[in-house]
Amino acid sequence: xxxxxxxxxxxxxxxxxxxxxxxxxxxxxxxxxxxxxxxxxxxxxxxxxxxxxxxxxxxxxxxxxxxxxxxxxxxxxxxxxxxxxxxxxxxxxxxxxxxxxxxxxxxxxxxxx
Amino acid sequence: xxxxxxxxxxxxxxxxxxxxxxxxxxxxxxxxxxxxxxxxxxxxxxxxxxxxxxxxxxxxxxxxxxxxxxxxxxxxxxxxxxxxxxxxxxxxxxxxxxxxxxxxxxxxxxxxxxxxxx
Numbered sequence: 001x002x003x004x005x006x007x008x009x010x011x012x013x014x015x016x017x018x019x020x021x022x023x024x025x026x027x028x029x030x031x032x033x034x035x036x037x038x039x040x041x042x043x044x045x046x047x048x049x050x051x052x053x054x055x056x057x058x059x060x061x062x063x064x065x066x067x068x069x070x071x072x073x074x075x076x077x078x079x080x081x082x083x084x085x086x087x088x089x090x091x092x093x094x095x096x097x098x099x100x101x102x103x104x105x106x107x108x109x110x111x112x113x
Numbered sequence: 114x115x116x117x118x119x120x121x122x123x124x125x126x127x128x129x130x131x132x133x134x135x136x137x138x139x140x141x142x143x144x145x146x147x148x149x150x151x152x153x154x155x156x157x158x159x160x161x162x163x164x165x166x167x168x169x170x171x172x173x174x175x176x177x178x179x180x181x182x183x184x185x186x187x188x189x190x191x192x193x194x195x196x197x198x199x200x201x202x203x204x205x206x207x208x209x210x211x212x213x214x215x216x217x218x219x220x221x222x223x224x225x226x227x228x229x230x231x
Binding site: 033035037042043044045047050089091095098099100101102103104105106108 | 145147151154155156157159162204206208210219220222224225
């Protein structure tokens, strides 16, 4: 069975600074996808970034980038130039074609001015 | 595109009553929808997988007779909490997988339904 581990329950960062959220996972599968979702106080799940396991290149979406280390089964999220609107709970998730996502326990990120 | 709605957004009911929550894909067809439950400051826990035209698949520990799921069309899945009790109070979230754009296993989430059972 696949598992996703987020070891940082809470993180804080100042505006404009950079923060990295950690995620590790365990699987014996070779084809899978990894995601970072953001859940702000509204509780709407928002896709931040997606990585296909077969791609070696790390995904990037504007201020968000990942460090995908397949051999180490690590998938960290880097947020650059943090903004107040980045304050939210962040979930790392593992998925395979057609199946439900498996989520980590989440990291609560607080961005302060 | 890829919008999922849930109705109602909030519901308060008395213990012993049944509550139905609707999940709709507004601009795409969803062959598969997923129902999650989330307690405050916790992660999303998968309850069941709903496939259009067939019976739902429930996760271990989820009572299928208590949480009835119907996926009668490619755009609608419903979750009915039967004989609700205070411990069923939670935030329920659905997600849908686009039949056509199922690439990358991306799923689109509804805004959630907050259920409070008195």
